[in-house]
Amino acid sequence: MSSDQISPRRLAGPPGVVRIALVAAGALLLAGDQVRIEIVVTGPVQVEIIETAGTVAYAMRGARARWDVDIQLTDGANLRWYSEPFVVSADAAVTRSTVVRMEHGCTAELRESLVLGRHGEVGGALQTMTRAWIGDHLTLAEDLDLSPDARGGWAVMHTARCLDTVTALGFRLPEDTHTVQLEGCGSIARRLVHEQHESDLRQVH
DSSP states (O other): OOOSSEEEEEEOOOTTEEEEEEEESSOOSOTTOEEEEEEEEESSOEEEEEESSOEEEOOOTTOOEEEEEEEEEETTOEEEEEOOOEEEOTTOEEEEEEEEEEOTTOEEEEEEEEEESSTTOOOOEEEEEEEEEETTEEEEEEEEEOSHHHHTSTTTTTTOOEEEEEEEESSOOOOOTTEEEOSSSEEEEEEEESSGGGOOGGGOO
8 A cells, every 4th residue: 555645554453354544644635636545455364444534625726636546456355445534625626536456256345435515615526437347347437527517417416415335346235225236246335415424324334
């Protein structure tokens, strides 16, 4: 795992589980920041990523910032990462990407909570890209334009302020009306809420 802006810390965990806390090394996320997190797990081990706090993208006055995550899982590795809220403040502009490459027999469970604006704000612009491969098969490809002009439609965010998502890869989540089963081995469970704490996705696992 690597990033100049984030410091990984090993935490105590039960046998077979590696717990790693992500601690911000300074103020995040500011204009011009380019955060890149790389996670490589090999072998039959379970890795749990824990964020010690949410991330706030602050006003950027016409500039942009990036947040890129690259995950590689091989030889039966398992990853679980339930992230804290990622808040895009008024006048922030962020491009965010998540790329997962995993072998058959590996699993990943990722929660992403995107909050558009702090309390009482109209949030800034957010562009997201997600790609996931299981073996050679592209299992998930999703691009979202969550800029203020694009997200207000009923088919995107409508009046909601928070988009909360759990993505399962290498296994399927239980069926319900809010869960999409992917063509490959995976699922997406999603909630649109006004406040992040209103989402029940933390109960999915």
